[in-house]
Amino acid sequence: MHNDIKEVLISQEEIANKCKELGEQLTREYDGKFPLAIGVLKGAMPFMSDILRYTETYLEMDFMDVSSYGKEMRSSGEVKIVKDLDTKVEGRDLLIIEDIIDSGLTLRYLVDLFKYRKANSVKIVTLLDKPTGRTADIKADMIGFEVPNEFVVGYGLDYQEKYRNLPYIGVLKPEVYGGE
Numbered sequence: 001m002h003n004d005i006k007e008v009l010i011s012q013e014e015i016a017n018k019c020k021e022l023g024e025q026l027t028r029e030y031d032g033k034f035p036l037a038i039g040v041l042k043g044a045m046p047f048m049s050d051i052l053r054y055t056e057t058y059l060e061m062d063f064m065d066v067s068s069y070g071k072e073m074r075s076s077g078e079v080k081i082v083k084d085l086d087t088k089v090e091g092r093d094l095l096i097i098e099d100i101i102d103s104g105l106t107l108r109y110l111v112d113l114f115k116y117r118k119a120n121s122v123k124i125v126t127l128l129d130k131p132t133g134r135t136a137d138i139k140a141d142m143i144g145f146e147v148p149n150e151f152v153v154g155y156g157l158d159y160q161e162k163y164r165n166l167p168y169i170g171v172l173k174p175e176v177y178g179g180e
């Protein structure tokens, strides 16, 4: 698996330090509130697990499974709900937890949906931000790292469902996805 990686962009240690920092920031942000933390499956799973163990306030967790990439490296442009929330969001303070904002289409769709469902507030924390990919108008409230305009894998992020269990963020060798 590690043999398929051309370059490590963000190390396991850098990710761990950042998760602690962001979790502590969330503690301050949501102290005395009872937010609903929403993990966007599947990619956000490791990040959600790591930041929330440093968030020392009462909170509730739920998950939404949305998909727009399928097996491709480009967004289909259509965000599909694979699994909806089990929790009502009306009047709640929501924290959306994402692994990456690229085109922004996934988060634009989710924020609009939660506003339509009358959430009290909607904030976004993302591990990675790829601003050069953006086509939709959306910004995160908290960002771990900015990444260049490359398809990244690891720590939740997949290519054809592989590499989500890598402990770091990296870039694949071109031959892995049929490039030169």
Ligand SMILES: O=P(O)(O)OC[C@H]1O[C@H](OP(=O)(O)OP(=O)(O)O)[C@H](O)[C@@H]1O
Pocket (backbone or CB within 6 Å): 040, 041, 042, 043, 044, 066, 067, 068, 069, 070, 075, 098, 099, 100, 101, 102, 103, 104, 105, 106, 107, 158
């Ligand atoms: O800003 P965007 O261009 O919309 O891209 C971001 C989304 O793409 C990935 O999800 P994907 O649809 O690949 O599903 P997955 O998390 O199950 O891999 C990622 O986890 C984000 O949710």
Ligand SMILES: Nc1nc2[nH]cnc2c(=O)[nH]1
Pocket (backbone or CB within 6 Å): 069, 100, 101, 102, 103, 150, 151, 152, 153, 154, 157, 158, 159
């Ligand atoms: N694995 C992966 N999924 C994405 N979804 C949106 N951008 C990316 C990316 O760079 N890598």
